[in-house]
Amino acid sequence: MARKTLRDYIRTIPDFPHEGIMFRDVTTLFADPRGFRMCIDQLLHPFADQRIDKVVGLEARGFILGGAVAHQLSVGFVPIRKKGKLPAATLSQEYQLEYGSATMEVHDDAILEGERILIVDDLLATGGTAEAGIKLVERLGGVVTGCAFIVDLPDLGGRKRLEDMGMTVEALCA
Numbered sequence: 001m002a003r004k005t006l007r008d009y010i011r012t013i014p015d016f017p018h019e020g021i022m023f024r025d026v027t028t029l030f031a032d033p034r035g036f037r038m039c040i041d042q043l044l045h046p047f048a049d050q051r052i053d054k055v056v057g058l059e060a061r062g063f064i065l066g067g068a069v070a071h072q073l074s075v076g077f078v079p080i081r082k083k084g085k086l087p088a089a090t091l092s093q094e095y096q097l098e099y100g101s102a103t104m105e106v107h108d109d110a111i112l113e114g115e116r117i118l119i120v121d122d123l124l125a126t127g128g129t130a131e132a133g134i135k136l137v138e139r140l141g142g143v144v145t146g147c148a149f150i151v152d153l154p155d156l157g158g159r160k161r162l163e164d165m166g167m168t169v170e171a172l173c174a
C-alpha cells in the first residue's frame with residue numbers, strides 16, 4: 001500500500017459549521033504522530049534558511065502549529081486571538097470570514113520594530129484572517145517573511161489576496 005500523504009490525514013466534514021461549508025478538519029492530522037511531524041517539517045522547510053525572529057499563530061489551530069514550529073526554530077511564539085481573549089493592551093483588526101465577520105487582536109508589545117515574522121495557520125480560505133494577522137504584525141513594525149498553511153482552498157481566493165499584498169504564501173495541500 002502507498003505511504004499516506006499529508007492530505008490523507010485530513011478529513012472533510014460537510015455542512016460544518018454551516019450548510020454548504022466543506023470543513024477541512026485537521027484534528028485527525030494532529031492526532032497522528034507521523035502526520036503531525038510531517039506537517040511541522042513541511043511547514044518549516046521553505047523558511048529553513050531565512051532569519052525568523054518570531055512565529056505568529058492565528059487562533060485557534062494556528063496555535064498548535066505555530067507553537068511546534070517556533071519550538072523547532074528555537075524562536076518565540078506570539079498568539080493572534082479573537083477579540084477579548086488577550087489580557088494586556090492590544091491592537092485590533094476587523095476582518096470578514098468565509099462565514100461571518102470577526103476581530104483579531106495582538107498584544108501591543110508582542111512584536112518589536114523590524115522583527116521578522118512567520119505567520120502560521122491551518123487553512124487559507126478567503127484570506128481575511130491572514131490579512132488581519134499581517135496587518136497587525138505590520139502595525140507593530142514587524143516584517144512578515146511569509147505565511148504558511150497546511151491547506152489552501154484556491155477557489156476562495158486567499159492566496160491571490162495575500163500575494164497581491166506582496167506576501168510569500170506556502171501551503172502544503174489543497
Ligand code: PRP
Nearest residue numbers: 059060061098123124125126127128129
Ligand atoms: C479558520 C481557519 C483560519 C480561517 C481561514 O478559522 O483556521 O484561521 O478560518 O479562513 P479565511 O481565510 O477565510 O479567513 P475559524 O475562523 O474557523 O476560527 P477557529 O480557528 O477559531 O475555529
Ligand code: ADE
Nearest residue numbers: 021022023024098123125
Ligand atoms: N475556515 C474557513 N473555511 C474553512 C473550511 N472550509 N474548513 C476549515 N476551516 C475553514
